[in-house]
Amino acid sequence: MAPRYAPSLRSRLAPLLLIMQMGFIVVYCFYTEVKSDEKVDGSNFSGFYPYFQDVNVVVFLGFGFLYTFFVRYGFSGSGFNFLVAAMATQLAVILNGIESWYYRGKIMINLKSIVVAEMCTVSALVSIGAVLGKTNPVQLILIAMLGVSGFVLNKWLLQTLLKVQPLNSIMQLHIFGALFGLVLTWMLYRKGSVQGFEKEKPDRKTGLFSMLGTLFLWILWPSFNSALVEDDIPGRRLQAVYSSYLALAVGAVTTAAVSVLLSPKGKLNLIHMQSCILAGGVAVGVSILSVRQPCEAMTIGFIAAVVSTTAFGYLKIHMLLAFQCHDTLAVLCTHGLPSLLGWLAHLLLRLKDCDDQTMAIRFAVFHICTLLFTIMLSLSVGIITGLLLQLKFWRPPQDHKCFDDQAFWEFPHLAVHK
Numbered sequence: 001m002a003p004r005y006a007p008s009l010r011s012r013l014a015p016l017l018l019i020m021q022m023g024f025i026v027v028y029c030f031y032t033e034v035k036s037d038e039k040v041d042g043s044n045f046s047g048f049y050p051y052f053q054d055v056n057v058v059v060f061l062g063f064g065f066l067y068t069f070f071v072r073y074g075f076s077g078s079g080f081n082f083l084v085a086a087m088a089t090q091l092a093v094i095l096n097g098i099e100s101w102y103y104r105g106k107i108m109i110n111l112k113s114i115v116v117a118e119m120c121t122v123s124a125l126v127s128i129g130a131v132l133g134k135t136n137p138v139q140l141i142l143i144a145m146l147g148v149s150g151f152v153l154n155k156w157l158l159q160t161l162l163k164v165q166p167l168n169s170i171m172q173l174h175i176f177g178a179l180f181g182l183v184l185t186w187m188l189y190r191k192g193s194v195q196g197f198e199k200e201k202p203d204r205k206t207g208l209f210s211m212l213g214t215l216f217l218w219i220l221w222p223s224f225n226s227a228l229v230e231d232d233i234p235g236r237r238l239q240a241v242y243s244s245y246l247a248l249a250v251g252a253v254t255t256a257a258v259s260v261l262l263s264p265k266g267k268l269n270l271i272h273m274q275s276c277i278l279a280g281g282v283a284v285g286v287s288i289l290s291v292r293q294p295c296e297a298m299t300i301g302f303i304a305a306v307v308s309t310t311a312f313g314y315l316k317i318h319m320l321l322a323f324q325c326h327d328t329l330a331v332l333c334t335h336g337l338p339s340l341l342g343w344l345a346h347l348l349l350r351l352k353d354c355d356d357q358t359m360a361i362r363f364a365v366f367h368i369c370t371l372l373f374t375i376m377l378s379l380s381v382g383i384i385t386g387l388l389l390q391l392k393f394w395r396p397p398q399d400h401k402c403f404d405d406q407a408f409w410e411f412p413h414l415a416v417h418k
Helices: 013-031 045-067 073-098 098-104 111-131 136-160 166-170 175-189 205-228 236-262 270-276 279-287 294-323 329-355 357-389
Strands: 032-034 107-110
Touching: 013 032, 013 073, 013 136, 013 270, 032 270, 045 073, 045 111, 073 098, 073 107, 073 111, 073 136, 098 107, 107 111, 111 166, 111 175, 111 329, 136 166, 136 175, 136 357, 166 329, 175 279, 175 329, 175 357, 205 236, 205 270, 205 279, 236 270, 236 279, 236 294, 270 294, 270 329, 279 294, 294 329, 329 357
Parallel strands: 032 107
Antiparallel strands: none
16 A cells, blocks of 8 residues: 655645746846847857757756666656756846846846856756755755855856856856755754665666766766857867866776775676766866866876765765765765865866966965855855755655655555545
């Protein structure tokens, strides 16, 4: 007999979605304007549209399939990812256009603004990976809204106060999303996490679907890293593409090797392959404007894969036991540590190419301030969001209902007939 689940979404999820969506419609109706020029940063429509398509696939298909990992959470993993991404992207377009609205009276919309909005949404999707399965869709929507708002604020402050290049500020999404998610999972800690949740496990079918999501991300990550690279210098965007690809390729091979070395039986670990083969792409994405040579990208990918896979094997369980931090999809290992490595690589490569010692010191100080500022703001927004989500009003799922689709989805063939 199927377990009974109380219908707790009707009074919370539906009103929240309808109110927010109607609010977005009003804003888009009165305060937006479509930018009808044929070029986007020097590229015509047909030249930029493939990047938009690839980023779209990364957000909805890549992360959507990636989150189908658990045996009874496939509907929720993919469905909630789609819902959250659709809502967060609409909000990000508005938030990114506030400055334009202030000076021009309208929020300008074009392909680039949507791509930037979807990249901001990725920061929220990364953080959701840390609390996946232990929250309901209402909480996920709130996490995404507050997470995207915090990241857009961080991006704007970095560009305004520290004069950080737009692409570098956007690529902080991995650091911001990982730390934001870790703070949330720490504040929403459940005592049942130590023993492990009953349904927090994969099977052959869900593992295959999740691997499909990883492959989508792996294949399209070069487009994700290079979509916003300015092609004012001939070949710079191409350079970003091949740097990303080489880092990903080296990372995939290195992950397989380290996974076998870490296994007591000398076998590959599917979880390592799903999570850690992206580490090279994440690391090189943060340092994409400083990577010039193929060997630099390959070295970054190699080190990122070693760090990510080793941390996945040892750090995840220690984070749970020592800090009561149950990181569901190990976003610290997949996004957090590789992005910090990419930040360090960006610093070292820029210092290597800098001939003026004064300029080198100045850049190092500003680069360190960029990291500290991002960490401070992500932790602050995470604490505020965690305090809000701790309210019982949101009715988080009980421990025995975590990682279970039946808490939120209809399954007619499992219905209990009275």
